[in-house]
Structure formats: C-alpha cells, structure tokens
Amino acid sequence: MARQTQGPPRVFLREATGLVKELSLRHILAFNLINVGYGLDITYMLSSLTLYPGGDPVLATLIAALLFVPLGVCYAMLLMATPRAGGDYVFVSRALHPALGYILNFTFIVWILFYSGAYMNWMFTLALAPAFTIIGSIENVAAVSSIGALMSSSTFVIAASIVIMILLGLIATFARKALLALTVYSVYAGVLSTIIIAIVFAMSSQAQFIHNFNLYAAPLTNSTDYYHSVIASAHANYTSMSWPATIGLIPIGAFFFIYISIQQVVGGEIKNVQRSAWMGILFTFVISGLFIAGLCWLSVQVMGYNFLVAIAYVTTLPIPTYYSALVGVLMGGNALLLWVTEILFAGWYICIPVMNFFLVSRYMLASSMDGITPGVFARVSDRFHTPYVGIWIVVVASVIMAIIYTLFANLFAALSAFTGELLGAYLLICLACIAFPFRRGTKDIFEASTVKWRIAGVPVMSISGVLATVVLLAIGYTMLTNSVYGVNSFWSLVAVVLTVVVGLLIFIASYAYKKSKGLDLMLAFRQIPPE
Secondary structure, eight states, X not given: OOOBXXXXXXXHHHHTTOXXXXXXXXXXXXXXXXXXXXXXXXXXXXXGGGTSTTXXXXXXXXXXXXXXXXXXXXXXXXXXXXXXXXXXXXXXXXXXXXXXXXXXXXXXXXXXXXXXXXXXXXXXXXXXXXHHHHHHHHTTOHHHHXXXXXXXXXXXXXXXXXXXXXXXXXXXXXXXXXXXXXXXXXXXXXXXXHHHHHHXXXXXXXXXXXXXXXXXXXXXXXXXXXXXXXXXXXXXOOOSOOHHHHXXXXXXXXXXXXXXXXXXXXXXXXXXXXXXXXXXXXXXXXXXXXXXXXXXXXXHHHHOHHXXXXXXXXXXXXXXXXXXXXXXXXXXXXXXXXXXXXXXXXXXXXXXXXXXHHHHHHHHHHHHXXXXXXXXXXXXXXXXXXXXXXXXXXXXXXXXXXXXXXXHOOGGGHHHHHHHHIIIIIHHHHHHHHHTTTSTTTHHHHHHSTTOOEETTEEHHHHHHHHHHHHHHXXXXXXXXXXXXXXXXXXXXXXXXXXXXXXXXXXXXXXHHHHHTTOOGGGGGGSOOOO
C-alpha cells in the first residue's frame, strides 16, 4: 500500500508535476495534434449542413481558423510570459481579479469532466458500434451486427464507461509515465486514422460511395437506390453556396480551434516553452485548418453535398448517420481496412479522458496553492508521486457525466460546453491579455518577459486580446441568440450560468472562511506562484 502525504500543495508542484520532469516537444506536439482531428471536427461540421443547408463547410472552417488566430497569439504569449501549471487561471487571477481567475478554473474543470463522459459515450456510439454494425450487415454476419447493437445500447455504454474510467484511474495513480504514453499514442492513433480516411476519400469516387451505401442499405430498406431516395425525401437540391448559411457554420468551425489552450495548462512542465508556444499556433491554425478544410472538401466530393444535408433525417438505418459511420459505409467492402481505421479512430475518444487527468489535476493544484480550495485536492502519493485525490475525483465525476450524457444528451450538447467555456473562461483570458501589460501587479512581469512587443507603442498582447474579445463576443452572441445551435435551451443555459455562479460562490465562501480565521486570501495573488 502506498504511503500518502498530507503535505502542502507545493509538494505536488515539486513531485507530481514531474510526469516526465519536463514535457518534451514530442508530448506537446501530441497535445497540439488534438486540433488536427479531435474526433468530432468533421462530424460536427458535416452534420451541421442540416442546420445550415447551402453553407460551405470548407470556407467556414478556413474563416474560423483565421478568426481564432488572435486567441492563439494570446495563449502563446501567455504561455511564454507565465509558464505555470494551470497557467490561464494564474494569468487571469493576477491580471484581472482572483474571483474571475477561480471562475475560469472551475468552469474549465466542470466542462473538461463533461467531455470525459461524452467522449466515453462517443467511443462506442460513434466509432466501435457503427463499425461492428456495418461489417456485420455487409458481410451478413448477424453475430457481429448484434455486438454493434449491444455497444450502442445505453446500458452497455454506461457499464463500459465505468470499467474504462476505473482502469484509467488505476493507470493514472500507479503508472504516471504509462498514462502520458497512452495520451501520446492514442492521439497518434487518431491522427493516423484521420490520415487513412483522407487517403481513402482521395482515392474514392462518388459513384463508389453510392454503390457501397446502397449495398449496405438495400436489405434494411428494400430499396435498390436508397442514396437518391434519401435526397429526394429531404427535398435537398443545393447547387450554389449561401453566404448567410456559411456564416452560420463558422461557430461550428470555432469548435475546432478554441482548444489551443490545452498546452497552457501544463505550462510549467514544458521544455523550450518559447518554441512550443508557437508550434501550438502553427499546428492548430495552419496545419489543422488546412487539413480539416481539405477533408471537408473531399467528403463533399465523395458523398455528395445534398446527401450530407439530407442524411440526418434518415431514421431507418441501425447506425447513427454521422460522418464516422458514413466513412465505415465507404470502406464497407474492405472489412480489414474498416476494422483498422475504426479502432485507430477510437484513439480520438480515449485520448480526451486520459488527457483530462493531467488538466484537472493542474487546475486543482493551482487553486490549492493559492488557498482557494483545500490542500487535500493536491495530495500526492509519496511512492508513486501522483495526485491520487484529483485522479479519483476525475474518475467519479467522469462516470457521472457519462451517465448523464448517455441518458439525456445528444451529439450537439457539446456546443453548450463550448459556449460555457467561451464565456466563462476564454473571454476572461482575452480581457486579461488586454490588461496584463498595464496592471500594477503584472506590468513588471510583462516588461521582463520575452513578449513585450509593441506596435505603435501598444502591446501586441493587448491588441491580440482586443481582437480575440471581439471574435468571442460575436460567436457567443450568435450561439446564445440562435436556437439552431441548441445552446439557448432552458437546461443548457442553466448549466452555462450555474457553472459560473457556483465558481463565484466557492471563491466567496473560501474568502469568508479565511477571513474568519484571520487570514487574507488576497495576499497569495500579489505574486506569480513558483514554477
């Protein structure tokens, strides 16, 4: 049995953040590659054509990438100026106000845990279950199709999520280096799968997809040309691009690029942070933007635009009519290729829950060091040097989120998480970037940093903050005022607002408790914590 220490959060800073002492460029590259595929990028964009028929997914993706460059610059400069664990929390709490910093901290923790549960669900419902179902149908093997049906059932998804999260928790607790390796290689598996899919699309024709789709659907629909029946039933006949519809797709594209923040959370552990910060910009907005846009273009060429608009209305097939399942239909004639691709594609879904063990523990570390949350959240095993309390909080909360998502949510529920993070965290980062070079407590840090660049006397950090603020406000307003995205429904708004309110209440309660003990919580925020 491992001994456990009751020591202060700084013990965790010294020992537990040494997953690998210093994260190498290879590990940071894996974090940045999240934005190349992220599992749902193409699924979201192509599924959204039903919401905005006539929109151009390629153009919307490229515009979104350009619009989010200022946020990327904000994060790169933040990482270079204050490379600390939970760095964006540290940044906001010092540049704006400690209460706002903790709201950001709590917001990220809640929605990160939501994603852990959602991705557990998607690993089965969007990847493995469709693969079994399609192979079983095309190869006419009922047992394989039955496995696919089982994997898509709520009971199986919940039970499997519990088992997997417990196993991941054990790995995170007792084998920290194995957890990092699992993160890296699951990301690489997802990237490889996405590349294979791109190659398959590039070598395929629309006629081939129509043939495979009709072959798959024939025994299920008694139709020899179900492809064109789907288009006809939805009255889809879009031959030219619509600018209003394309603009409507831009917030969906924003979902791809906002998570430039991932490497910032482990900022204090990155080797050669100056180089890694800009590598994050390169991979997210150039390579990822072009790759996702290119895959959108290939998908439209092979599957057909009107088909992608209409397919969401189909309810007679035993698979979800999302991108990953349709890829399976295209590969249906090659069972081995389909198996390999879908299993590798599941890497996208496992890497997020795995990575969240790192992210949540670092946010807990940062707030514990400042005294907002109890030091218990930063407890670390003396033997394994892992934050066991934070790890098992992630396990339990992720299982709860997986149950909630499986029973009550749908694919687009993630847009609520995206909006909650946008308003309760990323917007605060942008405002902090504007203020950082001028605030009394942070001005000296800015002047001593390597990013004290100015244009016409105005700090580049502040300029980037202003531009990013305008973009985030515009996208946030669009999503909150347009019911098409589903974000302004009652329960969605409750979740978004309640997360911010609870974060504020926790800070107030901590401040009041410390004051009753004669302690000034605000003293901790007069300096940047040590690396």
